[in-house]
Amino acid sequence: MSLDDQNDAAFHEDIIKEVLAQYPEKAAKKRARHLNVIKSDEEAGSSSCGVKSNVKSVPGVMTIRGCAYAGSKGVVWGPVKDMLHISHGPVGCGQYSWSQRRNYFTGTVGIDSFVTMQITSDFQERDIVFGGDKNLDKMLDELNELFPLSNGISVQSECPIGLIGDDIEAVAKKKNKELGKPVVPVRCEGFRGVSQSLGHHIANDAIRDWVFDKTSAEWETGPYDVNLIADYNIGGDAWPSRRLLEEMGLRVIGSWSGDATLAEMERAPKARLNLIHCYRSMNYICRHMEEKYNIPWVEYNFFGPSQIAKSLRKIASQFDETIQQKAEEVIAKYQPLVDAVLAKYKPRLEGKKVMLYVGGLRPRHVADAYDDLGMNIVGTGYEFAHNDDYQRTTDYLKDGTLIYDDVSGYELEKFIEKIRPDLVGSGIKEKYATQKMGVPFRQMHSWDYSGPYHGYDGFAIFARDMDMAINSPVWSKFKAPWKAA
Amino acid sequence: MPQSADKIKDHISLFKEPEYQELFASKKAQFECRHSDEAVAAQAEYTKGWEYREKNFARQIAVINPAKACQPLGAVFAAAGFEGTLPYVHGSQGCVAYFRSHLARHFKEAVPIVADSMTEDAAVFGGLTNIVEGLQNAYTLYNPKMIVVSTTCMAEVIGDDLSAFIATAKEKGSVPGDFPVPFAHTPSFVGSHVVGYDNQMKGILNYFWDREAGERKAGAPNGKLNIIPGFDGYAVANNRELKRYLDVMGVDYTLLGDVSDIYDTPSDGEYRMYDGGTTLDETRDAINAKATLSLQEFCSLKTLEYVKDKGQAVASLNYPMGISGTDALLMKISELSGKPIPDSLEKERGRLMDAITDSQAWLHGKKFALFGDPDFTLGMTAFLLDMGCEPTHVLCTNGSAEWEAKVKALLASSPFGAAGQVWRGKDLWHLRSLLFTEPVDFLIGSSYGKYLEKDTGIPLIRLTFPIFDRHHHHRFPTLGYQGGLRVLVEILDRVFEVADASSDISYDLTR
Numbered sequence: 001m002s003l004d005d006q007n008d009a010a011f012h013e014d015i016i017k018e019v020l021a022q023y024p025e026k027a028a029k030k031r032a033r034h035l036n037v038i039k040s041d042e043e044a045g046s047s048s049c050g051v052k053s054n055v056k057s058v059p060g061v062m063t064i065r066g067c068a069y070a071g072s073k074g075v076v077w078g079p080v081k082d083m084l085h086i087s088h089g090p091v092g093c094g095q096y097s098w099s100q101r102r103n104y105f106t107g108t109v110g111i112d113s114f115v116t117m118q119i120t121s122d123f124q125e126r127d128i129v130f131g132g133d134k135n136l137d138k139m140l141d142e143l144n145e146l147f148p149l150s151n152g153i154s155v156q157s158e159c160p161i162g163l164i165g166d167d168i169e170a171v172a173k174k175k176n177k178e179l180g181k182p183v184v185p186v187r188c189e190g191f192r193g194v195s196q197s198l199g200h201h202i203a204n205d206a207i208r209d210w211v212f213d214k215t216s217a218e219w220e221t222g223p224y225d226v227n228l229i230a231d232y233n234i235g236g237d238a239w240p241s242r243r244l245l246e247e248m249g250l251r252v253i254g255s256w257s258g259d260a261t262l263a264e265m266e267r268a269p270k271a272r273l274n275l276i277h278c279y280r281s282m283n284y285i286c287r288h289m290e291e292k293y294n295i296p297w298v299e300y301n302f303f304g305p306s307q308i309a310k311s312l313r314k315i316a317s318q319f320d321e322t323i324q325q326k327a328e329e330v331i332a333k334y335q336p337l338v339d340a341v342l343a344k345y346k347p348r349l350e351g352k353k354v355m356l357y358v359g360g361l362r363p364r365h366v367a368d369a370y371d372d373l374g375m376n377i378v379g380t381g382y383e384f385a386h387n388d389d390y391q392r393t394t395d396y397l398k399d400g401t402l403i404y405d406d407v408s409g410y411e412l413e414k415f416i417e418k419i420r421p422d423l424v425g426s427g428i429k430e431k432y433a434t435q436k437m438g439v440p441f442r443q444m445h446s447w448d449y450s451g452p453y454h455g456y457d458g459f460a461i462f463a464r465d466m467d468m469a470i471n472s473p474v475w476s477k478f479k480a481p482w483k484a485a
Numbered sequence: 486m487p488q489s490a491d492k493i494k495d496h497i498s499l500f501k502e503p504e505y506q507e508l509f510a511s512k513k514a515q516f517e518c519r520h521s522d523e524a525v526a527a528q529a530e531y532t533k534g535w536e537y538r539e540k541n542f543a544r545q546i547a548v549i550n551p552a553k554a555c556q557p558l559g560a561v562f563a564a565a566g567f568e569g570t571l572p573y574v575h576g577s578q579g580c581v582a583y584f585r586s587h588l589a590r591h592f593k594e595a596v597p598i599v600a601d602s603m604t605e606d607a608a609v610f611g612g613l614t615n616i617v618e619g620l621q622n623a624y625t626l627y628n629p630k631m632i633v634v635s636t637t638c639m640a641e642v643i644g645d646d647l648s649a650f651i652a653t654a655k656e657k658g659s660v661p662g663d664f665p666v667p668f669a670h671t672p673s674f675v676g677s678h679v680v681g682y683d684n685q686m687k688g689i690l691n692y693f694w695d696r697e698a699g700e701r702k703a704g705a706p707n708g709k710l711n712i713i714p715g716f717d718g719y720a721v722a723n724n725r726e727l728k729r730y731l732d733v734m735g736v737d738y739t740l741l742g743d744v745s746d747i748y749d750t751p752s753d754g755e756y757r758m759y760d761g762g763t764t765l766d767e768t769r770d771a772i773n774a775k776a777t778l779s780l781q782e783f784c785s786l787k788t789l790e791y792v793k794d795k796g797q798a799v800a801s802l803n804y805p806m807g808i809s810g811t812d813a814l815l816m817k818i819s820e821l822s823g824k825p826i827p828d829s830l831e832k833e834r835g836r837l838m839d840a841i842t843d844s845q846a847w848l849h850g851k852k853f854a855l856f857g858d859p860d861f862t863l864g865m866t867a868f869l870l871d872m873g874c875e876p877t878h879v880l881c882t883n884g885s886a887e888w889e890a891k892v893k894a895l896l897a898s899s900p901f902g903a904a905g906q907v908w909r910g911k912d913l914w915h916l917r918s919l920l921f922t923e924p925v926d927f928l929i930g931s932s933y934g935k936y937l938e939k940d941t942g943i944p945l946i947r948l949t950f951p952i953f954d955r956h957h958h959h960r961f962p963t964l965g966y967q968g969g970l971r972v973l974v975e976i977l978d979r980v981f982e983v984a985d986a987s988s989d990i991s992y993d994l995t996r
Contacts, residue, residue, distance in 0.1 A: 022625070022626060023622065023625065023626060024621050024622060024625050026618070027618070027621075027622045027625075027626075056602065056604055057578060057600075057602040058602070058618070058622060059600070059601035059602050059615045059616070059618045059619030059622060060573070060599050060600075060601055060618065060619030060620060060621065060622035060623035060624075060626075061599065061622050061623070061626060062597065062598075062599045062600075062623075062626075062627075063578055063600065063602060064582065065578055065579070065582065066578070066579040066582040066583070067577055067578060067579020067580070067582070068579070069579060070579050070582070070583075082517075082519060089638070089674075090555050090638050090672075090673035090674045091548070091551055091553060091554065091555050091673065091677070092554055092555030092557070092558065092580065092583065092673045093579075093580075093583065095551065095553070095554050095555070095587075096554070096558075096583035096584070096586065096587045097583065098550075098933075100586070100590075104496070104500075106509050106513065107519070108525055108529055109936065109939075109940075110532065110914075110917070110940070111525050111528050111529045111532065112519055112520050112525045112528075116936065117549060117550055117914075117936075118549070118550050118551065119547065119548070119549050119550075120548045120551065121546060121547070121548070122548040122551065123638075123673075123674040124674055124675070125672070125674055125675055127674065128642060128674050135546045136546075138545065138546050139544075139546040139547045142544040142545070142546060142547040143547050145540055145544075146537075146540060146541060146544065146547070146549075146914075148528065149520045149524065149525065149528050151518075158638070159576075159577055159637065159638050159639040159642065160638055160639070160642045160674065162608075163608060163639065163642040163643060164642060190577040190579040190580065190637075190639065191577050191603060191604055191605060191607070191608050191639050192604070192605060193604070193605075194604060196579075235495075235496050236496045236499070236500055239500065239505060239508060239509075242508060242512070243504065243505075243508060246508070252512075252516070253516055254516070255512070255516075259512075261516075261517040261518060261519060263516070263517060263518035264516055264517065267516075333486075337486065337488060337489065337490060340489070340490030340491075341490045343490070344490050408626070409597060410626045410627065413756065427586075428586050428589050428590060429582070429585045429586055429589055429595070429596070431589070431595075432589060432593060432594050432595040433595035433597075433756045433758075434756075435752060436595070436750060436751075436752050436753075436754075436755065436756040436757070437754060437755070437756050438752075438754045450495050450496070451495065451496055452495075452496060452499070456488065457487060457488040457494075457499060460488050460489075460490060460493045461493055461494075461495045461499075464493045464495075474752075478752055478753050478754045479753065479754060480753075
């Protein structure tokens with residue numbers, strides 16, 4: 001590997017030291033395990049970027065992480081469109097997460113689709129004292145009456161539920177019978193686990209226990225039936241993805257959970273193959289389907305033409321030559337679009353340095369999309385990744401890349417200040433501080449209200465957006481001209 | 486091929502392309518198992534009627550699309566208005582991620598708040614370790630002048646005692662003994678963000694007035710007027726406008742909790758984690774003020790009671806907007822400070838009156854539904870009545886019985902309020918039924934109202950927090966005569982847009 005293919009390890013090690021020096025001793029010791037520089041020539045720890053992950057955040061340092069409720073309601077369950085999702089507990093959790101993940105769907109809101117609604121039991125003091133089960137029972141009746149075309153109801157637990165000893169499973173069982181539609185209790189109280197991640201897992205388990213084990217789907221499995229798993233259809237991501245799969249001859253019988261109906265979830269065990277995009281949030285249910293229903297699963301990546309082509313071939317290799325042939329045709333069909341996008345944007349983006357800090361997938365998954373545009377990831381980190389995510393990360397990144405797990409506000413700000421990248425991709429909480437420092441920024445959770453970014457159609461938008469962030473004229477005007485000298 | 490490099494289509498136009506329309510149709514037909522289009526259309530129609538409205542209003546537990554947030558959101562907002570202050574939330578970390586995102590989406594600003602990240606072990610053993618470690622880390626890393634602590638519902642359910650915990654943390658040296666750490670218990674299962682604001686404001690005053698150096702009584706009067714703005718999405722511009730008035734009147738004042746700088750920092754290459762805010766010295770000295778005036782009664786009930794107990798005159802208004810609201814504000818400031826209202830402000834008043842007079846024919850008798858916080862809905866109703874508009878539905882998810890009585894009295898004070906109905910503790914799904922069964926011309930509220938606009942076709946005018954889908958509204962005032970002018974123009978613009986959009990023969994050049 002030539003030096004050009006590496007990031008500046010020594011520089012990054014220095015700034016890690018500098019940052020850690022600012023912490024009290026105990027916190028510095030804890031945080032030191034989460035900051036590192038990728039070095040593939042060293043045996044120890046190299047396969048997982050050498051950082052600890054999925055452990056408790058240090059109190060008081062301004063972690064960017066969320067909670068299990070966010071992982072379940074916000075990520076996994078919330079997008080299932082024909083179900084009502086109750087934010088069970090006080091009003092806030094549902095209010096702040098209301099319509100914020102841009103999980104697109106088709107349907108009529110409030111009639112047969114409910115994604116952009118905030119439904120809550122709005123706990124009051126008496127619920128804390130006397131418990132919320134009785135009211136939950138009654139609330140389920142009320143909702144069924146007001147939304148008769150809903151196909152199921154999920155109960156997303158907020159912090160108090162687990163603390164006051166409510167038995168929402170018992171309520172769910174009873175109402176399941178009474179209402180004749182699935183009622184799914186989810187124990188995703190925000191204090192469980194260390195981040196959104198446990199919420200994903202709990203939500204996956206709820207699909208297993210309350211959808212697969214309690215419902216059955218009539219379905220004649222065809223030779224090319226697949227599920228598209230863990231695409232949340234942010235800004236419509238799952239749709240260009242679906243197009244590619246259909247164009248290569250596959251039949252997508254379930255789309256999880258962006259734009260999903262309950263029927264699509266119930267039918268999933270009938271598929272031949274599971275295709276998983278966000279490994280972090282839905283690997284659990286894929287493993288379960290593999291064990292119980294013998295359905296293999298394949299990880300794929302639809303960010304950027306290199307990974308899309310690689311993924312299409314990888315997916316096709318699971319099927320016969322017809323599909324493999326069609327996959328090649330699909331890749332060829334879109335090549336002119338890719339060429340045109342690269343011709344337009346690569347000259348404007350080549351050599352630009354990028355820092356990322358996102359959730360559990362994108363810090364690695366988008367790396368090659370940037371690479372396709374000639375951009376270089378100099379630092380990346382996850383909010384809630386596990387060791388297996390960091391293992392997968394080294395494949396994508398260069399030696400010398402700065403790695404920061406569960407970064408604190410302080411660390412991220414200092415890293416940006418020292419590295420001065422040409423672009424930072426992170427979330428709304430990080431956006432404005434970064435931009436004020438004069439560093440271009442794109443939100444990489446919500447696509448900054450743009451998207452889709454998946455698939456070839458999405459890559460064009462991705463390239464356009466990165467270009468408009470970096471090459472906007474605003475960055476040159478920050479200093480008043482009388483101060484500029 | 487729907488996409489091209491020449492003219493890149495994003496979600497706004499891409500999905501209208503035939504390839505995607507076909508995809509939607511085929512997914513729906515083959516895989517979704519949705520109810521039939523007829524069933525959906527029938528139910529959609531049914532939800533517009535009186536029968537559905539009655540069912541909707543019969544629910545007792547389910548809350549659907551509420552227009553309120555929880556206590557700690559108000560608490561961190563109140564804390565952010567003080568110099569060098571880091572809001573700190575004791576409890577689950579996810580809540581803090583939400584508060585920060587929620588405020589950032591509205592203000593388009595960084596919103597630094599720390600959590601002490603309590604998890605399952607803290608649920609069992611309490612969060613003392615978290616606060617001891619958390620305060621030390623926050624203090625060392627972020628170098629604040631003050632850390633203000635509020636709580637999430639998790640810490641409240643397990644009963645953590647902030648006073649004792651903070652004292653222990655200080656004993657253990659997490660922060661210096663004399664370092665200000667005011668606190669408030671802010672359970673999200675009591676009240677809403679306006680109560681959280683009140684609790685935290687009281688907690689801050691209580692720290693400086695009673696806890697920092699023992700119980701204090703008002704000393705030598707400093708001749709100042711304290712003003713508490715309350716939870717206000719327009720605070721950036723409104724606080725500045727308020728300060729302009731006070732300066733013009735020559736009133737010596739302390740704005741208690743002023744976020745106008747921290748939620749409006751410049752882009753010049755430097756990120757300011759702290760900027761502006763009420764100084765700690767001013768806050769200490771505020772006990773010696775002549776009087777304390779709250780601009781939002783329902784954001785300051787407990788705080789004003791506390792201030793009153795300290796021997797100060799107190800007064801409150803309900804989000805003074807427009808003519809009568811601003812008149813009341815200026816007269817109250819004049820009364821409490823002893824300073825006359827200068828001619829220059831009277832002239833501003835005259836200009837707003839002039840504008841309303843010019844446009845009143847377009848406003849007279851127009852029916853409005855409005856929703857929002859208790860004080861906002863009161864202030865907005867008053868201004869609508871000033872202009873000859875008819876507030877038809879006034880809805881407040883977090884309104885109290887006192888609020889209801891006040892709105893009713895206000896409506897009763899004007900013939901334009903005669904048909905007004907007041908909806909306390911109701912949500913936006915209730916409002917949907919109201920708008921279908923008893924429609925209005927315009928809807929006033931926050932961005933959440935856009936779903937109502939889409940369903941009912943009634944144009945939404947965004948005039949209160951949160952505004953996520955329009956930029957920079959909060960950078961212009963709604964308070965005072967200038968703010969009144971701006972609110973007037975926003976309403977008029979929608980009135981004229983509607984007139985133009987629905988005119989054919991009468992598509993007039995001049996209106």
